[in-house]
Amino acid sequence: MAWLQLKIDSSAENAESIGEMLSANGAQAVTFLDAKDTPIYEPKPGEVILWPDTQVVGLFDASDDMNAILSRLSKAKLLGKDFRYKLDPLEDKDWEREWMDNFHPMQFGERLWICPSWREVPDPDAVNVMLDPGLAFGTGTHPTTALCLRWLDGEDLSGKTVVDFGCGSGILALAALKLGAAKVIGIDIDPQALQASMENARRNQVEDRLSVYLPEDQPSLEADVVMANILSGPLLELRPVIRDYCRVGGKLVMSGILAELTPRIEEAYAQEFELDPSAIDGEWARVSGTRAR
Known part of the structure; x- marks a missing residue:
């Protein structure tokens, strides 16, 4: 099927x-793009923030009467008859195949691989997590996830209890289980994330060692390892909650932190954790340490 893209510049x-x-x-679909390369950081959970200069893109069937559609749009008070737009043909492709071709097995550290299900596993003897891109955040491609995965690969998780705070797709939980954790408790505010985590756990045959909860249902426990790949705002606001999940002597790893905000996170958590040197990957950082008291 051939398509047309209608692009309209707008304000947020x-x-x-x-x-x-x-x-x-x-x-058939509408997307919002950054019209002037303006970064946006730190949206609150569930909050949608658009760029000051936003491009709205509509995908139309090439057989649609675009003259009639443009005429109707020009009568809307929000746009007016002189509104500016761009109409481009979109090459007809096998979009699903092209999307799948963009995802390859990725190695983190020495042992750990994240592999999409349609690709051959590069090293059958490695620790392989089978994970397809889906509804929830976390496929290993983002630096924040990669930072945490590399940290996990260097840890001895044998027999440990782990909390994945903000579990998303479950990628960190699955990696911890495949690396030897006895059990993982995944917590997220999004029910779809919990569903995705359990589905991915079943695909990796570790569902018997993963439990998932909404925050209001989360159990009281002290874990050996706590992972929180969220944003610096929630990491600061929820510090007492995150701290209490980690036993004295237990380890904490956090990411989703803009590199420039690393000192704020370090200062907040240094009160009760002996911190390791923070790791930086581009604009993002990882902070980790051991609970001292």
């Missing part, structure tokens, strides 16, 4: 309304 304030208009006029 009007972007969602314009997207709704495109959907009402037959767009």
Whole structure:
């Protein structure tokens, strides 16, 4: 099937309304793009923040009457008859195959590999986590996840109890289980993340050692290892909660931290943790340590 992309420049304030208009006029999908390379950091959980200059992109079937659609859009008060747009043909491709081709097995540290199910495992004797990109965040491609995976690969997790705080796809939980953890407790505010974590655990045949909870249902426990790959804001706000999951002598690893905010996280957690040297990967950082008291 051939497609057309209709691109309209907008402000953050009007972007969602314009997207709704495109959907009402037959767009098969609507996406929002950064029109001027303006970074946005630290959205709160569940919060949608758009760029000050946002490009709204609607995907239309090439057989749609675009003249009629553009005429209707020009009558909307939000746009007006002189609104600026760009209409481009989109090459007809096997988009699913192209998407799949972008994901390859990835190695983290010496032992650990993350492998999509449609690829051959590079090293059958390695610690292989089978994980496909899905609804929840975390496939190993983002530096924050990679930082945590490399840390896990260097740890002895044999027989340990681990908490994955903000488990997302379950990638860190699965890696910990494959690396020898006795059990992992995954916690996330998103029910879809919990579902994804358990589905991925079943695919890796470790579901009997993974338990998942919403924050309001999370159990009281002290773990040997606590992982929190979230954002620096929640890491600061939830410090008492994260701390209490970690037993004295237990280990903590955190990421999702902008490198420039690393000193704030270190200062907050140094009160009760002996911290390791923080690791930096591009714009992102990992902070880890051992609970001292």
